Amino acid sequence: MTETAGFWLPVVWALLAATSIFLYICLDGFDLGIGILFLKEKDHDHRNLMVNTVAPVWDGNETWMIFGGAALYGVFPVAYGTILPALYLPVLFMLLSLILRGVSFEFRFKAESPMSQFFWDTAFCAGSFVAAFMQGVILGTLIQGIKVENNVFVGSSFDWVSPFALFCGLAVVIGYGLLGATWLLWRCEGELHDTMRRVSFGLGALMLITIALVSAWTPMLHTTYMQHWLAMPQLALVAPVPVAVVVLAGVLFFGLRNPRSHLLPFVATLGLFFLCFSGLGINVWPYIVPPTITIWQASSPPESQTFLLVGTMFLLPLILSYTAYSYYVFRGKMSAGHHYH
């Protein structure tokens, strides 16, 4: 009984943790993407409109990241206590960037002088960019592996400054940019919609290139990753992923080229994110701190995992339903002060 609980609880929690991280990536992804797209869109009214598309929901989006931290702490404390010291500086830069961009949401609307407007717009853009970049670096460093002995991090503070991790940072910036652009082309009309459709073409192409490079690079990092591509049961799981990426890329560009298609590019981009995320997950499995600590070794005792699981089974569906309600209340196209119809 305890034996099976000891096996299955961490598996269930790994899936739940993966789900909430994926939800965070999707939700805060377009949110951060909007900040990144400030680089491209300079018009003040358009910028306000872009921020308005997420103003009622961004607090909730960011809450998934707090949940990720708290759940990791409660369910996989060994992972929490080794990953965070190993990624000290990237995590620090990410958190500070999220703070700056978070307050800029409110502050940029209340700025009175052009100076402070410029300051908080820059903080919003730079904060979003750096937060996204650091999230990619964190992901890349994790995949690349963390030096651990006796559950204590023993690597150096700058292990994350590696070509692979930095490239992952860039990949995430591009990916979030695409999510943001396709979100905006869905939620906006007129000139902004057209701009975002154009931008999406370029970002889509860049994203496909980065996916190809990261996919080719990852198996070379560790022999265990390589084995996933050579041994049979895992190969059956990973082999369809590249095929599906090609299909979804086709759907994305079809949607972008078809002027009547508004929602499709966003959905296709979410699909691409899902494929990348699950592809990396299959690669890393069953490690939570590659290449040494598995989900079972990182787990808190079954008493803790059960206590949290009981509530999560009821609360997670509830959270998802009222989050969906909030999105439903603020649905539909938005425009900058003009009425149409």
Next chain:
Amino acid sequence: MFGLSALFLARFQFAFTVGFHIVFPAFSIGLAAYLAVLEGLWLKTGRDAYLDLFKYWLKVFSVVFGMGVVSGLVMSYEFGTNWSAFAQKAGPILGPMLAYEVMTAFFLEAGFLGVMMFGLNRVGKGLHFAATCMVSIGTLISMSWILSSNSWMQTPRGYRVDEATGRFLPVDWWQIVFNPSFPYRLVHMGLAAFLCVAFIVAGVAGWHLLKARREGRQASEQVRLMFSMAMWMAAIVAPIQVLAGDTQGLNTLEYQPAKIAALEGDWDSESRAPELLFGIPDMKNETTHFKIAIPYMGSLILTHSLNGKVPGLKDYPKEDRPYSPLLFFSFRIMIALGMLMVLVGLWSLYLRWKGKLYDTPLLHRIALFMSPAGFLALLCGWVTTEVGRQPFTVYGLLRTTDSVSPIALPNIATSMIAFVVVYFIVFAGGITILLRTFAEEPHPDQHGPAEDQPQRAAGTTQVSHQPQPDAGMAE
């Protein structure tokens, strides 16, 4: 092996980030409740001034809540970055509680915040009021979980220690969550949050009352209404808070007597102990200099009996003593501010009875001067209880020196500087915006957060299948 400095910086950083953070949740807890009351009264009485005040304070809430979210984000990762040994050992107990806090409270607040901020026209009055209540309930649930976790660190129960790893493992979740100091701490903190907001509201109202008087006119109905509400809170809640603080003191005496000895600056355990009004505790020479004392009062306050025995720091080994010089003053500042709040509340009752509540500039000036009093008292209270827990993170069981991460000094020094710089920018920005908001007098047909910015109103409320231009939150 990284010596005292990395530990000291990790502690300083935690104190700095949590001290910065705590102000905003406390503000949110009190303000969300105030907003729910205002909207409820508006729906019940139909008096428009309540709605005007609701919209006025809603703008403040949007800034305060956002700052709370982002500064809280740091806290949920700081346990791992700076206190990884603590995180690994106490994670099985504290981690699930924090995860429950996020699931039962943070999502609830964030999920309904959008509707509360921008949705009055979209969902109707009833549903909108429900959303406001959800946000308020969310803040209260959040407070309960975080205080339960904190109280477990002060008075741990329901655990066993795994010998192989040194980890705390849960045995009885009921005992963990409802540990002995939790109920007292919860009540004390909840009342503190309400008082914080009461005095901010009173201060803003006081400023507008003074300004109106200087301009030779009467302040708006909204200003007088909010001043009256704030003074009711001061008159009723401040005395209750004194009683709540007293019971928490008794609880601390029972479970953490060393903390009491340190905050009183008492070195020798004695009956009929005096209460020190002033003194400079000296940890090295085990004495308190320059004492000004009231005989018997120490025993009377702490034990409710003249003969009660009060603990002294010499009862405890040197390495187990909390740092008295800091506690002694943080505790006394908190008490002094609490007493001032009670006096203001009582005086306002007298003036109200005399019908002079809005015509006594001295009260308004004192209210203005005391607007940060609640927050100062709150911070002093937290310093008292947290520094009083030292030198342990889990009281009596896990030392602070054994809780810290194996981080290099340059890393933590870098992060400390970065936090200070970013927090000062953010804090300065936030204060500027709040002060600018407060400078505007609440008035009839008050604009809400949506209507303030035409682009924003259109952006968040106009939908292509609802062609009419939107009137923001106005009904």
